[in-house]
Amino acid sequence: PKEIFLKDYKLPDYYFDTVDLSFSLGEEKTIVSAKISVTPRVDGAASPLVLDGVDLKLISVKINGSELKEGDFHLDAKHLILTSPPSGNFILETVTEILPQKNTSLEGLYKSSGNFCTQCEAEGFRKITFYQDRPDIMAKYTCRIEADKSLYPVLLSNGNLIEQGDLEGGKHFALWEDPFKKPCYLFALVAGPLESRDDTFTTCSGRKVALRIWTPPEDLPKTEHAMYSLKAAMKWDEDVFGREYDLDIFNIVSVPDFNMGAMENKSLNIFNSKLVLASPETATDADYAAILGVIGHEYFHNWTGNRVTCRDWFQLSLKEGLTVFRDQEFSSDWGSRTVKRIGDVSKLRTYQFSQDAGPMAHPVRPHSYIKMDNFYTVTVYEKGAEVVRMYKTLLGSQGFRKGTDLYFQRHDGQAVTCEDFFASMRDANDADFANFLSWYSQAGTPIVKVASSYNAEAHTFSLKFTQTVPPTPGQPVKEPMFIPVATGLLDSNGKDMPLSSIYHDGKLESVACGGQPVYTTVLRVTKDEEEFVFADVAEKPIPSLLRGYSAPIRLHSDLTDNDLFFLLANDSDEFNRWEAGQILARKLMLSQVVNFQKDSALVLDPQFVHGIKCIILDSSLDKEFIAKAITLPGEGEIMDMMEVADPDAVHAVRKFIRKQLASELKQELLNLVKENKSSEKYVFDHANMARRALKNTALGYLASLEDEEITELVLQEYKTATNMTDQFSALAAIAQKPGKARDDVLADFYNKWQHDYLVVNKWFALQSSSDIPGNVENVYKLLSHQAFDLKNPNKVYSLIGGFCASPVNFHAKDGSGYKFLGELVVQLDKLNPQVASRMVSAFSRWKRYDETRQNLAKAQLEMIVSANGLSENVYEIASKSLA
Ligand code: B3K
Numbered sequence: 116p117k118e119i120f121l122k123d124y125k126l127p128d129y130y131f132d133t134v135d136l137s138f139s140l141g142e143e144k145t146i147v148s149a150k151i152s153v154t155p156r157v158d159g160a161a162s163p164l165v166l167d168g169v170d171l172k173l174i175s176v177k178i179n180g181s182e183l184k185e186g187d188f189h190l191d192a193k194h195l196i197l198t199s200p201p202s203g204n205f206i207l208e209t210v211t212e213i214l215p216q217k218n219t220s221l222e223g224l225y226k227s228s229g230n231f232c233t234q235c236e237a238e239g240f241r242k243i244t245f246y247q248d249r250p251d252i253m254a255k256y257t258c259r260i261e262a263d264k265s266l267y268p269v270l271l272s273n274g275n276l277i278e279q280g281d282l283e284g285g286k287h288f289a290l291w292e293d294p295f296k297k298p299c300y301l302f303a304l305v306a307g308p309l310e311s312r313d314d315t316f317t318t319c320s321g322r323k324v325a326l327r328i329w330t331p332p333e334d335l336p337k338t339e340h341a342m343y344s345l346k347a348a349m350k351w352d353e354d355v356f357g358r359e360y361d362l363d364i365f366n367i368v369s370v371p372d373f374n375m376g377a378m379e380n381k382s383l384n385i386f387n388s389k390l391v392l393a394s395p396e397t398a399t400d401a402d403y404a405a406i407l408g409v410i411g412h413e414y415f416h417n418w419t420g421n422r423v424t425c426r427d428w429f430q431l432s433l434k435e436g437l438t439v440f441r442d443q444e445f446s447s448d449w450g451s452r453t454v455k456r457i458g459d460v461s462k463l464r465t466y467q468f469s470q471d472a473g474p475m476a477h478p479v480r481p482h483s484y485i486k487m488d489n490f491y492t493v494t495v496y497e498k499g500a501e502v503v504r505m506y507k508t509l510l511g512s513q514g515f516r517k518g519t520d521l522y523f524q525r526h527d528g529q530a531v532t533c534e535d536f537f538a539s540m541r542d543a544n545d546a547d548f549a550n551f552l553s554w555y556s557q558a559g560t561p562i563v564k565v566a567s568s569y570n571a572e573a574h575t576f577s578l579k580f581t582q583t584v585p586p587t588p589g590q591p592v593k594e595p596m597f598i599p600v601a602t603g604l605l606d607s608n609g610k611d612m613p614l615s616s617i618y619h620d621g622k623l624e625s626v627a628c629g630g631q632p633v634y635t636t637v638l639r640v641t642k643d644e645e646e647f648v649f650a651d652v653a654e655k656p657i658p659s660l661l662r663g664y665s666a667p668i669r670l671h672s673d674l675t676d677n678d679l680f681f682l683l684a685n686d687s688d689e690f691n692r693w694e695a696g697q698i699l700a701r702k703l704m705l706s707q708v709v710n711f712q713k714d715s716a717l718v719l720d721p722q723f724v725h726g727i728k729c730i731i732l733d734s735s736l737d738k739e740f741i742a743k744a745i746t747l748p749g750e751g752e753i754m755d756m757m758e759v760a761d762p763d764a765v766h767a768v769r770k771f772i773r774k775q776l777a778s779e780l781k782q783e784l785l786n787l788v789k790e791n792k793s794s795e796k797y798v799f800d801h802a803n804m805a806r807r808a809l810k811n812t813a814l815g816y817l818a819s820l821e822d823e824e825i826t827e828l829v830l831q832e833y834k835t836a837t838n839m840t841d842q843f844s845a846l847a848a849i850a851q852k853p854g855k856a857r858d859d860v861l862a863d864f865y866n867k868w869q870h871d872y873l874v875v876n877k878w879f880a881l882q883s884s885s886d887i888p889g890n891v892e893n894v895y896k897l898l899s900h901q902a903f904d905l906k907n908p909n910k911v912y913s914l915i916g917g918f919c920a921s922p923v924n925f926h927a928k929d930g931s932g933y934k935f936l937g938e939l940v941v942q943l944d945k946l947n948p949q950v951a952s953r954m955v956s957a958f959s960r961w962k963r964y965d966e967t968r969q970n971l972a973k974a975q976l977e978m979i980v981s982a983n984g985l986s987e988n989v990y991e992i993a994s995k996s997l998a
């Protein structure tokens with residue numbers, strides 16, 4: 116397999132100006148005709164034109180109307196090379212044959228439950244027709260689709276419908292024209308028996324946009340929330356970023372077979388149905404929230420990704436980091452900013468930190484790849500979003516907005532790089548960003564230590580920072596990073612102290628801002644070692660560091676447990692209240708892991724119980740915040756902090772603390788359940804969601820007790836639930852313990868919901884991710900369940916992905932979990948390399964475990980790497996994991 120490097124980027128020799136595509140969709144094969152107007156970049160230089168093409172059968176190729184003969188072109192498994200094209204502009208026409216019905220990779224053109232649909236990002240367009248499949252080739256497209264009218268009554272593509280009509284033999288056609296230039300990865304086509312929910316949105320300049328969400332007819336009632344989300348997103352982008360929609364129509368299509376969440380094709384977004392369809396009875400609050408966020412995300416791409424796109428795939432974070440940031444902000448403005456931030460930071464810590472510390476660690480802008488699909492990662496997306504967030508932290512809201520305005524003004528219609536975004540931010544604000552660009556080029560999570568001291572005579576308070584960035588593959592030595600640390604100081608009453616000025620680099624810098632008192636300031640840490648000294652600090656403060664999680668780093672402060680309990684109770688920065696609780700919980704869990712490994716008794720610190728109790732009883736707090744604050748850090752996060760990860764110890768400790776908390780706070784938890792009963796009618800708003808979250812978190816704790824009465828209570832909750840959030844939480848609570856009650860409700864749930872594949876997927880995931888001893892056996896059985904299908908990515912993510920997410924069973928010491936995954940990856944790879952590659956990633960941190968486990972996991976990785984006909988996708992992850 117060939118590795119591709121950022122440093123080798125070259126401008127294309129040819130540009131494409133217009134592309135006219137024509138599809139004749141058939142049951143056996145599909146014929147694709149393409150007519151492309153080609154312009155050489157440099158006049159007169161007639162270098163070969165290399166077109167990408169995979170799994171295509173070439174029928175004919177013409178230049179300026181005359182058919183090329185053998186010798187005028189060269190065909191290999193991945194390319195069509197025109198050896199000596201004419202100098203000057205010319206017209207290239209190709210006809211190719213493809214087999215969408217046989218395409219199980221779900222990349223290019225394929226069939227999903229009776230519908231034709233496409234997925235072209237990153238490099239799927241080359242499976243549709245011969246093309247320069249790279250994002251810096253931007254052209255205007257038309258697309259004519261011809262198909263059987265009764266089987267495919269709806270024919271969609273990008274842009275506006277300009278012509279349609281009936282044809283002989285029961286066929287019909289539609290002609291679409293997209294007035295905007297676009298890279299081919301944004302091309303889309305859909306054909307099938309779909310119906311739409313229709314609505315309109317009037318833009319800020321008064322244009323009326325038709326909105327349509329397409330699904331099979333029976334699913335239409337479940338698109339109300341998606342439509343609500345779309346309209347909210349359109350309005351928000353106008354209000355917050357000044358971005359107006361640019362066409363008269365916006366389509367969303369929902370399909371059940373899709374490799375990822377969704378795709379932002381110009382004016383024709385295609386979605387995994389689990390991110391469109393929702394009803395109170397079948398979808399949870401988490402599903403509703405995910406739909407809001409992803410509908411927003413794909414819509415926001417219209418400006419950040421489509422109007423301004425990436426020069427090459429190494430720049431992926433230019434659109435993804437920025438668009439994730441935008442969807443995070445959209446969801447924050449919709450609900451609770453703190454709770455959203457907590458969720459996003461937890462995700463970053465659990466998945467991105469782990470990736471950043473393992474063999475697949477790569478910078479936000481990777482330096483190389485074998486398969487681009489492997490780089491749609493938490494690093495490019497979530498860490499990329501943190502990088503964008505840091506600009507905003509440094510510039511403030513207004514400065515940040517000036518930066519994005521300039522970015523759109525300068526680059527509309529262009530394919531650009533991360534430096535271009537950086538330059539817009541800098542130039543619009545005349546800002547000094549020091550070494551900020553290294554966030555794009557250096558991998559690894561910076562570790563920052565802080566030591567504090569108070570000088571009672573001088574009334575100064577000093578913070579000394581030391582930073583290191585750990586080595587990552589290909590980057591043994593790192594430069595210091597530019598880390599914005601938002602900081603406040605609390606007085607002994609827990610109130611924020613006004614900040615006046617800071618000594619730094621031998622200068623006294625004023626913090627004050629136009630006479631207004633300042634309570635949080637952003638310290639710019641740019642060196643290996645650096646000191647900041649706050650002046651005029653009347654008493655010894657407790658520092659609140661990295662407020663709102665102002666940089667994606669691991670922070671080690673010298674705060675004592677008492678300081679942390681104080682922050683948990685008092686910090687005006689709600690995020691840091693949660694954070695203080697998490698730091699305490701992590702310390703506690705790690706200390707008990709040591710006890711477990713020494714066979715000593717596990718104990719729960721009463722001060723911790725008290726801290727949790729205070730949070731539960733604090734009626735001034737947001738209920739969803741309380742739910743988050745009483746939830747312990749995940750097992751992965753704790754294992755990540757250990758020399759040798761010990762899944763059994765971490766699991767036992769987390770279970771012990773949960774049960775102990777439940778028993779000591781039983782009454783308080785019961786009260787939470789009682790006081791936060793759901794309203795009869797399901798309402799998706801923050802207040803109602805928060806009540807449900809708190810009640811269900813309490814229920815989960817209670818169910819860990821051996822207590823008949825509680826089992827009854829949870830069963831009752833299950834039976835009387837009127838929405839999926841409550842019903843599924845109760846089911847999950849009961850399913851914690853093996854036994855008849857568990858078996859009965861699981862069977863009942865399946866009977867109730869077997870007709871709804873999205874609910875059945877939840878049922879798969881709940882069972883596969885269970886920590887019940889020896890669960891691998893159940894998962895094998897579920898593989899042959901009638902509702903399971905290895906060809907459907909959602910089912911794979913639920914059953915196989917779910918299993919790998921349960922550390923005790925996946926890392927079972929007998930190797931049964933590893934064997935299960937190894938076998939499945941090899942099978943899956945033959946059907947769908949992208950999905951197989953996502954699954955094989957579960958092995959990548961094998962070196963973190965003890966020797967027995969290491970050997971077992973390594974053997975599976977070696978087996979995979981040596982499998983016949985292995986895809987480049989899986990090869991890249993597996994071989995890098997072994998290296
Ligand atoms: N841009 C797509 C992801 C495409 C993944 C290709 N393997 C979805 C998104 O981030 O919005």
Ligand code: ZN
Nearest residue numbers: 412416435438
């Ligand atoms: Zn995206």
